[in-house]
Amino acid sequence: MILAEHDGKKLNNVVFNAIGAAEIFGGSIDLLIIGKGVDELARLASKIDGVDKIIKFDAPHLEHPLAEDAANIISEIGQDYRVILAPHTWFSRNILPRVAALLDVSMISDVLKITGDNTYIRSTYAGNVHATIKSDEPIQVFTVHSSKFKAVGLNGGDALIVDSKAPEPLNLSRWEKERKIESDRPPLINAKVVISGGRSLGSAEKFNEVLSPLADNLGAAIGATRAAVDAGYAPNEIQVGQTGVVVAPELYIAIGVSGANQHIYGMKDSRVVVAINNDPDATIFQFADYGLVADLFEAVPEMATLVSKT
Amino acid sequence: MKILVAIKRVQDYNIKVQPKSDGSDVDIEGVKMGVNPFDENAIEEAIRLKEKGVVSEIVGVSIGSSLNQDVLRQGLAMGVDKAILVETDKVLQPLAIAKLIKKVVEKEKPDLILFGKLALDSDAGQTGQMLAGLLNCSQGTFASSVEIKGTEVFITREIDGGTESIVTKLPVVLTADLRLNEPRFVKLPDLMMARKKSIETIKADDLGVDVSSKLKTINVSEPPQRKEGIKVKDIKELLQKLNDIEGIKI
Numbered sequence: 429m430i431l432a433e434h435d436g437k438k439l440n441n442v443v444f445n446a447i448g449a450a451e452i453f454g455g456s457i458d459l460l461i462i463g464k465g466v467d468e469l470a471r472l473a474s475k476i477d478g479v480d481k482i483i484k485f486d487a488p489h490l491e492h493p494l495a496e497d498a499a500n501i502i503s504e505i506g507q508d509y510r511v512i513l514a515p516h517t518w519f520s521r522n523i524l525p526r527v528a529a530l531l532d533v534s535m536i537s538d539v540l541k542i543t544g545d546n547t548y549i550r551s552t553y554a555g556n557v558h559a560t561i562k563s564d565e566p567i568q569v570f571t572v573h574s575s576k577f578k579a580v581g582l583n584g585g586d587a588l589i590v591d592s593k594a595p596e597p598l599n600l601s602r603w604e605k606e607r608k609i610e611s612d613r614p615p616l617i618n619a620k621v622v623i624s625g626g627r628s629l630g631s632a633e634k635f636n637e638v639l640s641p642l643a644d645n646l647g648a649a650i651g652a653t654r655a656a657v658d659a660g661y662a663p664n665e666i667q668v669g670q671t672g673v674v675v676a677p678e679l680y681i682a683i684g685v686s687g688a689n690q691h692i693y694g695m696k697d698s699r700v701v702v703a704i705n706n707d708p709d710a711t712i713f714q715f716a717d718y719g720l721v722a723d724l725f726e727a728v729p730e731m732a733t734l735v736s737k738t
Numbered sequence: 739m740k741i742l743v744a745i746k747r748v749q750d751y752n753i754k755v756q757p758k759s760d761g762s763d764v765d766i767e768g769v770k771m772g773v774n775p776f777d778e779n780a781i782e783e784a785i786r787l788k789e790k791g792v793v794s795e796i797v798g799v800s801i802g803s804s805l806n807q808d809v810l811r812q813g814l815a816m817g818v819d820k821a822i823l824v825e826t827d828k829v830l831q832p833l834a835i836a837k838l839i840k841k842v843v844e845k846e847k848p849d850l851i852l853f854g855k856l857a858l859d860s861d862a863g864q865t866g867q868m869l870a871g872l873l874n875c876s877q878g879t880f881a882s883s884v885e886i887k888g889t890e891v892f893i894t895r896e897i898d899g900g901t902e903s904i905v906t907k908l909p910v911v912l913t914a915d916l917r918l919n920e921p922r923f924v925k926l927p928d929l930m931m932a933r934k935k936s937i938e939t940i941k942a943d944d945l946g947v948d949v950s951s952k953l954k955t956i957n958v959s960e961p962p963q964r965k966e967g968i969k970v971k972d973i974k975e976l977l978q979k980l981n982d983i984e985g986i987k988i
Contacts, residue, residue: 492902494904495867495870495877495879496870496876496877499871503871517898518880518896518897518898519897519898521863521867521879521880522867522877522879522880522895523867524867525832525863525864525865525866525867525868525871526867526868526870526871526877527871528833528864528868528871529833529836529867529868529869529870529871529872530871532833533833533952534831534832534833534951534952534953535832535833535862535864535868536953537861537862537863537864538861547956551861551961552764552859552860552861552958553749553755553764553858553859553861554751554858554861555961556754556755556756556960556961557755557756557757557764557958557959557960557961558958558959558960558961559955559957559958560955560956560957560958560959561953561954561955561956562953562954562956563952563953563954564952564953564954565952565953599907600875600876600906600907601876601877601878601904601905601906601907602904602905602906603902603903603904604892604903604904604905605902605903606897606900606901606902606903607900607901607902607903608899608900609899609900615899616899617898617899621988646988664882664896664917665899665900665901670858670861671915671916673898678986679980679984679986679988689751689752689754690751696964699984700980700984700986701964701967702976702980713967713969714967715964715967716967717964717965717967717968717984718967718968718969718970718976718979718980719967719968719969719970720969720970720971720972720973720976721969722972722973727972727973730973731973731976731977734973734974734977735977735988
């Protein structure tokens with residue numbers, strides 16, 4: 429069973445990668461959709477390749493699923509499953525550990541690779557160590573590092589939609605509101621190109637002034653290092669790293685980034701990494717496919733101009 | 739109102755930990771250890787709630803060997819009132835930790851239980867949610883602000899692409915994001931005072947919890963390295979390489 433993350437209309441893209449991971453186990457695959465007014469979403473999801481059943485819990489109090497209610501549902505039906513997984517997002521990270529505790533099984537977070545026979549590789553110590561773990565739990569509960577698994581397609585499927593009656597709300601918590609950052613740029617988590625700025629940019633004004641034209645011309649999302657966020661140059665929502673968002677775009681451009689451990693953790697799965705920094709000894713160059721030692725205040729505007737011409 | 743704060747002893751965040759050459763475990767001999775950074779945020783928040791007068795007592799708990807006394811003393815120096823060490827030499831999984839802390843919760847009866855949102859070593863981020871599940875109580879994870887009004891706790895949570903506000907009932911398990919606060923520096927005199935305070939020690943084996951794990955670490959290794967990159971001389975060369983070698987059309 430896979431816990432689906434969605435906004436009521438659309439599944440989060442990473443769910444398709446989680447389904448890809450589930451296929452490795454070779455059993456039948458059920459997708460769990462918890463929400464309010466999700467008939468249309470369930471119908472769309474039933475077309476996903478490889479999914480046998482859509483299990484739908486549709487109720488007013490599930491519009492913004494609280495961990496307590498979601499875990500209650502999943503642990504109840506989860507008894508009958510051999511594997512329960514989800515993408516490693518803040519949504520699932522809130523819910524799945526609670527599910528595992530209710531089922532009295534251990535959980536494995538952020539799996540990079542499934543090597544069969546309930547054996548997993550995951551990274552620990554801020555990505556400096558890879559551990560191979562074998563689980564003898566009767567129910568395997570884990571989250572997957574989405575970019576490491578191939579996404580399934582959305583055309584050939586014909587899954588059965590099963591409507592389940594949601595239990596009464598537990599009323600342990602209530603949802604008040606959410607605030608998403610408004611932006612014309614693509615969301616950081618699934619952007620094809622990400623440009624990240626570090627503390628070398630010097631101020632919030634410079635951060636915007638230097639990075640925005642390049643981001644606009646490339647159709648890229650903007651990220652920041654923790655140092656830049658702590659210095660007040662950029663909002664926390666765009667922090668890339670162990671304590672922020674983990675990204676894996678086609679192209680990652682690190683600008684004025686020194687390359688702290690915790691930042692590397694958040695971007696090292698990017699396909700191509702470019703670093704621009706005036707310090708030739710900056711750690712970031714060890715992780716970059718292409719390094720340019722240059723003054724970023726000159727190089728970045730030049731790049732923005734050249735990109736807009738092509 | 740009483741708060742329980744869980745404190746984990748982990749490697750310093752600046753240190754790059756490496757696997758032992760036989761791949762059996764990580765090599766942390768001689769590595770500088772301290773309070774998990776997110777747990778420092780949890781301790782700081784507890785102290786701030788006490789300073790506001792909402793909380794009367796802060797109990798710190800750590801699970802591990804006698805070496806963990808140093809992180810408990812760090813907590814005492816920051817302003818924790820009472821420290822409990824659940825002593826064990828075993829390496830425990832989050833589920834076992836949550837079960838042990840549940841026993842401490844049953845004895846101490848806190849209204850609020852604070853964790854860091856994840857630990858720098860295992861990077862699992864499970865224990866707080868697991869404890870909330872075992873206690874069947876509310877949870878507020880990845881909290882960047884916490885306010886107590888009567889019997890309700892108003893929490894701002896860091897989520898993908900923004901924040902979310904929820905209100906939970908007491909008792910509640912909270913996990914702290916780095917954004918929650920800026921932990922105070924410990925002054926040397928406070929650390930000296932904390933050295934004199936007693937730490938209540940409970941043997942984990944005496945708590946009657948099955949801490950055996952069905953997860954076995956088979957080996958640890960260094961992650962595969964990225965292939966070595968090249969330096970380019972200017973932006974023109976960079977764009978050309980991206981286009982010619984990587985097939986990135988920009």
